[in-house]
Amino acid sequence: MKSQIYNHAKYYEIAFSFVDQKKQVDLFEKFIKKFSKKEVKSVLDIACGTALQLEEMAKRGYKAIGLDASSKMLDLLKNKALNGGLEIETVKNDMNNFRLKQKVDFAFIMMGSIIYVKNNESFLSHLNSVADSLSSGGLYLIENLAINWADLAFLKPQSWIMKQDGIKVKTTYQILPKDPLRQIITQTLKMQVNDNGKKMEFVDKDDLKIIFPEEFKLLIDVNGRFEFIGFFEREEAKILKKISSDNIVLVRKK
Ligand SMILES: C[S@@+](CC[C@H](N)C(=O)[O-])C[C@H]1O[C@@H](n2cnc3c(N)ncnc32)[C@H](O)[C@@H]1O
Numbered sequence: 001m002k003s004q005i006y007n008h009a010k011y012y013e014i015a016f017s018f019v020d021q022k023k024q025v026d027l028f029e030k031f032i033k034k035f036s037k038k039e040v041k042s043v044l045d046i047a048c049g050t051a052l053q054l055e056e057m058a059k060r061g062y063k064a065i066g067l068d069a070s071s072k073m074l075d076l077l078k079n080k081a082l083n084g085g086l087e088i089e090t091v092k093n094d095m096n097n098f099r100l101k102q103k104v105d106f107a108f109i110m111m112g113s114i115i116y117v118k119n120n121e122s123f124l125s126h127l128n129s130v131a132d133s134l135s136s137g138g139l140y141l142i143e144n145l146a147i148n149w150a151d152l153a154f155l156k157p158q159s160w161i162m163k164q165d166g167i168k169v170k171t172t173y174q175i176l177p178k179d180p181l182r183q184i185i186t187q188t189l190k191m192q193v194n195d196n197g198k199k200m201e202f203v204d205k206d207d208l209k210i211i212f213p214e215e216f217k218l219l220i221d222v223n224g225r226f227e228f229i230g231f232f233e234r235e236e237a238k239i240l241k242k243i244s245s246d247n248i249v250l251v252r253k254k
Pocket of ligand 1: 047048095
Protein backbone atom coordinates (compact mmCIF):
# COMPACT_ATOMS: atom_id res chain seq x y z
CA MET A 1 0.00 0.00 0.00
CA LYS A 2 1.40 3.42 -0.99
CA SER A 3 1.35 5.29 2.31
CA GLN A 4 4.18 6.79 4.32
CA ILE A 5 2.03 7.01 7.45
CA TYR A 6 0.53 3.49 7.45
CA ASN A 7 3.92 1.99 6.54
CA HIS A 8 5.17 3.25 9.92
CA ALA A 9 2.67 1.44 12.11
CA LYS A 10 4.58 1.90 15.37
CA TYR A 11 4.65 5.69 15.00
CA TYR A 12 0.99 5.69 13.86
CA GLU A 13 0.00 3.82 17.01
CA ILE A 14 1.87 6.31 19.22
CA ALA A 15 0.31 9.24 17.33
CA PHE A 16 -3.22 7.92 17.97
CA SER A 17 -2.64 6.52 21.46
CA PHE A 18 -5.00 9.14 22.95
CA VAL A 19 -7.87 6.79 21.99
CA ASP A 20 -9.77 5.31 24.94
CA GLN A 21 -10.60 1.88 23.52
CA LYS A 22 -12.32 0.61 26.68
CA LYS A 23 -14.78 3.51 26.59
CA GLN A 24 -15.31 2.98 22.85
CA VAL A 25 -16.02 -0.74 23.25
CA ASP A 26 -18.39 0.04 26.16
CA LEU A 27 -20.24 2.25 23.67
CA PHE A 28 -20.25 -0.53 21.03
CA GLU A 29 -21.83 -2.84 23.61
CA LYS A 30 -24.50 -0.24 24.39
CA PHE A 31 -25.35 0.03 20.68
CA ILE A 32 -25.40 -3.77 20.36
CA LYS A 33 -27.72 -4.15 23.35
CA LYS A 34 -30.08 -1.49 22.03
CA PHE A 35 -30.12 -2.15 18.28
CA SER A 36 -28.63 -5.52 17.31
CA LYS A 37 -31.06 -8.28 16.35
CA LYS A 38 -28.23 -10.82 16.45
CA GLU A 39 -26.39 -12.06 19.50
CA VAL A 40 -22.78 -10.95 19.04
CA LYS A 41 -20.03 -13.54 19.28
CA SER A 42 -17.76 -12.49 16.41
CA VAL A 43 -16.64 -9.05 15.25
CA LEU A 44 -14.89 -7.52 12.24
CA ASP A 45 -12.76 -4.35 12.42
CA ILE A 46 -12.58 -2.87 8.92
CA ALA A 47 -9.47 -0.75 8.06
CA CYS A 48 -8.36 -1.98 11.47
CA GLY A 49 -4.80 -0.63 11.41
CA THR A 50 -3.20 -1.40 14.74
CA ALA A 51 -6.74 -2.12 16.02
CA LEU A 52 -6.93 -0.94 19.63
CA GLN A 53 -10.69 -1.54 19.77
CA LEU A 54 -10.40 -5.03 18.26
CA GLU A 55 -7.77 -5.98 20.86
CA GLU A 56 -10.17 -4.79 23.57
CA MET A 57 -12.98 -6.90 22.05
CA ALA A 58 -10.71 -9.97 21.88
CA LYS A 59 -9.92 -9.42 25.58
CA ARG A 60 -13.68 -9.39 26.27
CA GLY A 61 -14.06 -12.80 24.61
CA TYR A 62 -15.35 -11.93 21.14
CA LYS A 63 -13.95 -13.80 18.15
CA ALA A 64 -11.94 -11.02 16.51
CA ILE A 65 -11.08 -10.41 12.86
CA GLY A 66 -9.18 -7.37 11.57
CA LEU A 67 -9.10 -6.40 7.89
CA ASP A 68 -6.67 -3.88 6.41
CA ALA A 69 -4.84 -3.21 3.15
CA SER A 70 -1.52 -2.47 4.88
CA SER A 71 0.79 -5.41 5.71
CA LYS A 72 2.80 -3.17 8.06
CA MET A 73 -0.26 -2.32 10.15
CA LEU A 74 -1.35 -5.99 10.23
CA ASP A 75 2.15 -7.17 11.17
CA LEU A 76 2.17 -4.88 14.19
CA LEU A 77 -1.31 -6.11 15.18
CA LYS A 78 -0.23 -9.77 14.82
CA ASN A 79 2.81 -9.13 17.05
CA LYS A 80 0.73 -7.41 19.71
CA ALA A 81 -1.79 -10.27 19.70
CA LEU A 82 1.00 -12.84 20.00
CA ASN A 83 2.67 -10.99 22.88
CA GLY A 84 -0.65 -10.36 24.64
CA GLY A 85 -1.88 -13.97 24.25
CA LEU A 86 -4.88 -12.80 22.22
CA GLU A 87 -6.48 -14.60 19.31
CA ILE A 88 -6.95 -12.15 16.46
CA GLU A 89 -7.36 -13.22 12.84
CA THR A 90 -5.95 -10.78 10.28
CA VAL A 91 -7.11 -10.41 6.69
CA LYS A 92 -5.12 -8.36 4.18
CA ASN A 93 -7.62 -7.05 1.69
CA ASP A 94 -9.23 -4.02 0.12
CA MET A 95 -12.27 -2.95 2.13
CA ASN A 96 -14.10 -2.13 -1.12
CA ASN A 97 -14.02 -5.70 -2.34
CA PHE A 98 -13.62 -8.56 0.13
CA ARG A 99 -15.29 -11.74 1.35
CA LEU A 100 -14.76 -13.44 4.71
CA LYS A 101 -14.74 -17.22 5.11
CA GLN A 102 -17.40 -16.95 7.81
CA LYS A 103 -19.93 -14.25 8.64
CA VAL A 104 -19.47 -12.05 11.73
CA ASP A 105 -22.20 -10.65 14.01
CA PHE A 106 -20.92 -7.06 14.31
CA ALA A 107 -18.68 -4.89 12.10
CA PHE A 108 -17.10 -1.50 12.68
CA ILE A 109 -14.79 1.03 11.03
CA MET A 110 -13.09 3.69 13.13
CA MET A 111 -11.33 7.04 12.92
CA GLY A 112 -13.07 8.30 9.78
CA SER A 113 -11.45 5.54 7.69
CA ILE A 114 -14.68 5.21 5.67
CA ILE A 115 -13.39 8.21 3.67
CA TYR A 116 -10.93 5.80 2.00
CA VAL A 117 -13.80 4.30 -0.03
CA LYS A 118 -12.99 7.32 -2.28
CA ASN A 119 -16.24 7.53 -4.31
CA ASN A 120 -19.93 6.51 -4.30
CA GLU A 121 -19.43 3.51 -6.59
CA SER A 122 -16.78 2.06 -4.24
CA PHE A 123 -18.95 2.85 -1.22
CA LEU A 124 -21.75 0.75 -2.75
CA SER A 125 -19.28 -2.05 -3.44
CA HIS A 126 -17.95 -1.68 0.15
CA LEU A 127 -21.51 -2.02 1.49
CA ASN A 128 -21.96 -5.22 -0.56
CA SER A 129 -18.73 -6.66 0.86
CA VAL A 130 -19.81 -5.81 4.42
CA ALA A 131 -23.33 -7.20 3.80
CA ASP A 132 -21.86 -10.48 2.48
CA SER A 133 -19.71 -10.75 5.64
CA LEU A 134 -22.30 -9.81 8.28
CA SER A 135 -25.10 -11.91 9.78
CA SER A 136 -28.65 -10.77 9.22
CA GLY A 137 -29.71 -8.43 12.06
CA GLY A 138 -26.09 -7.53 12.82
CA LEU A 139 -24.91 -3.91 13.11
CA TYR A 140 -22.33 -2.03 11.07
CA LEU A 141 -20.96 0.94 13.05
CA ILE A 142 -19.12 3.71 11.21
CA GLU A 143 -17.13 6.29 13.18
CA ASN A 144 -17.46 9.10 10.67
CA LEU A 145 -15.35 12.23 10.97
CA ALA A 146 -15.67 14.27 7.85
CA ILE A 147 -19.13 15.56 7.05
CA ASN A 148 -19.38 19.10 8.38
CA TRP A 149 -18.19 21.25 5.53
CA ALA A 150 -20.27 24.18 6.90
CA ASP A 151 -18.02 24.54 9.96
CA LEU A 152 -14.86 26.56 9.22
CA ALA A 153 -13.13 24.85 12.17
CA PHE A 154 -13.35 21.70 10.05
CA LEU A 155 -10.79 23.19 7.65
CA LYS A 156 -8.29 24.31 10.31
CA PRO A 157 -5.18 22.14 10.84
CA GLN A 158 -5.26 20.05 14.02
CA SER A 159 -2.00 19.22 15.67
CA TRP A 160 -1.05 17.16 18.72
CA ILE A 161 2.03 15.56 20.30
CA MET A 162 2.22 12.07 21.86
CA LYS A 163 5.25 10.49 23.55
CA GLN A 164 6.13 6.86 24.35
CA ASP A 165 9.42 5.04 25.11
CA GLY A 166 11.65 7.99 24.14
CA ILE A 167 9.69 8.48 20.89
CA LYS A 168 7.93 11.80 20.26
CA VAL A 169 5.38 12.07 17.45
CA LYS A 170 3.89 15.39 16.38
CA THR A 171 0.89 14.76 14.14
CA THR A 172 -0.81 17.37 11.95
CA TYR A 173 -4.10 16.71 10.17
CA GLN A 174 -5.83 19.00 7.72
CA ILE A 175 -8.67 18.86 5.25
CA LEU A 176 -8.97 21.46 2.46
CA PRO A 177 -11.57 21.68 -0.32
CA LYS A 178 -10.16 20.63 -3.69
CA ASP A 179 -13.14 20.21 -6.02
CA PRO A 180 -16.42 21.30 -4.36
CA LEU A 181 -18.49 20.22 -7.38
CA ARG A 182 -17.43 16.62 -6.78
CA GLN A 183 -17.14 17.01 -2.95
CA ILE A 184 -13.42 16.21 -3.18
CA ILE A 185 -11.12 17.33 -0.38
CA THR A 186 -7.37 17.01 0.03
CA GLN A 187 -6.54 15.30 3.32
CA THR A 188 -3.02 15.83 4.64
CA LEU A 189 -1.69 13.71 7.48
CA LYS A 190 1.84 14.45 8.67
CA MET A 191 3.91 12.79 11.41
CA GLN A 192 7.11 14.47 12.60
CA VAL A 193 8.97 11.84 14.60
CA ASN A 194 11.86 12.10 17.00
CA ASP A 195 12.82 8.50 17.80
CA ASN A 196 15.38 8.72 20.59
CA GLY A 197 17.22 11.50 18.72
CA LYS A 198 16.59 10.28 15.14
CA LYS A 199 14.34 12.79 13.34
CA MET A 200 12.01 11.74 10.51
CA GLU A 201 8.97 13.12 8.69
CA PHE A 202 6.18 11.18 7.00
CA VAL A 203 3.38 12.72 4.93
CA ASP A 204 0.30 11.32 3.18
CA LYS A 205 -1.70 13.62 0.90
CA ASP A 206 -4.87 12.08 -0.52
CA ASP A 207 -7.73 13.42 -2.59
CA LEU A 208 -10.86 11.90 -1.07
CA LYS A 209 -14.62 12.37 -1.34
CA ILE A 210 -16.86 13.51 1.48
CA ILE A 211 -20.20 11.71 1.61
CA PHE A 212 -22.75 14.20 2.92
CA PRO A 213 -25.37 12.94 5.43
CA GLU A 214 -28.44 12.84 3.16
CA GLU A 215 -26.34 11.29 0.38
CA PHE A 216 -25.13 8.71 2.87
CA LYS A 217 -28.71 7.68 3.70
CA LEU A 218 -29.62 7.58 0.01
CA LEU A 219 -26.64 5.33 -0.80
CA ILE A 220 -27.68 2.97 2.01
CA ASP A 221 -31.13 2.87 0.36
CA VAL A 222 -29.71 2.33 -3.13
CA ASN A 223 -27.57 -0.55 -1.85
CA GLY A 224 -30.72 -2.01 -0.29
CA ARG A 225 -29.08 -4.49 2.08
CA PHE A 226 -29.07 -2.42 5.31
CA GLU A 227 -31.59 -0.50 7.39
CA PHE A 228 -30.43 2.99 8.37
CA ILE A 229 -30.67 3.42 12.16
CA GLY A 230 -29.25 6.91 12.62
CA PHE A 231 -26.47 9.41 13.09
CA PHE A 232 -25.32 9.38 16.72
CA GLU A 233 -22.95 11.37 18.89
CA ARG A 234 -19.39 10.11 18.80
CA GLU A 235 -19.17 9.25 22.49
CA GLU A 236 -22.75 8.49 23.51
CA ALA A 237 -25.61 6.38 22.21
CA LYS A 238 -27.61 9.56 21.60
CA ILE A 239 -29.09 10.59 18.27
CA LEU A 240 -27.20 13.54 16.74
CA LYS A 241 -29.45 16.63 16.94
CA LYS A 242 -27.09 19.07 15.24
CA ILE A 243 -24.45 18.44 12.58
CA SER A 244 -21.06 17.56 13.99
CA SER A 245 -18.01 16.24 12.22
CA ASP A 246 -17.58 13.80 15.09
CA ASN A 247 -20.34 11.24 14.76
CA ILE A 248 -21.25 7.60 14.47
CA VAL A 249 -23.48 6.16 11.77
CA LEU A 250 -25.30 2.96 12.57
CA VAL A 251 -26.87 0.61 10.02
CA ARG A 252 -28.28 -2.91 10.42
CA LYS A 253 -28.06 -5.75 7.93
CA LYS A 254 -31.53 -6.73 6.67
C1 LIG B 1 -6.93 6.23 10.01
S1 LIG B 1 -6.30 4.58 9.95
C2 LIG B 1 -7.38 3.82 11.10
C3 LIG B 1 -6.79 2.65 11.80
C4 LIG B 1 -7.54 2.16 13.04
N1 LIG B 1 -8.85 1.63 12.68
C5 LIG B 1 -7.68 3.25 14.07
O1 LIG B 1 -8.80 3.58 14.42
O2 LIG B 1 -6.66 3.74 14.52
C6 LIG B 1 -6.88 4.05 8.39
C7 LIG B 1 -6.55 2.61 8.03
O3 LIG B 1 -7.24 2.32 6.81
C8 LIG B 1 -6.43 1.44 6.05
N2 LIG B 1 -6.93 1.52 4.67
C9 LIG B 1 -6.91 2.58 3.83
N3 LIG B 1 -7.50 2.26 2.66
C10 LIG B 1 -7.91 0.96 2.76
C11 LIG B 1 -8.60 0.06 1.89
N4 LIG B 1 -8.99 0.43 0.67
N5 LIG B 1 -8.84 -1.18 2.34
C12 LIG B 1 -8.46 -1.58 3.56
N6 LIG B 1 -7.82 -0.77 4.44
C13 LIG B 1 -7.54 0.49 4.05
C14 LIG B 1 -5.03 1.94 6.29
O4 LIG B 1 -4.05 0.96 5.98
C15 LIG B 1 -5.08 2.29 7.77
O5 LIG B 1 -4.67 1.21 8.58
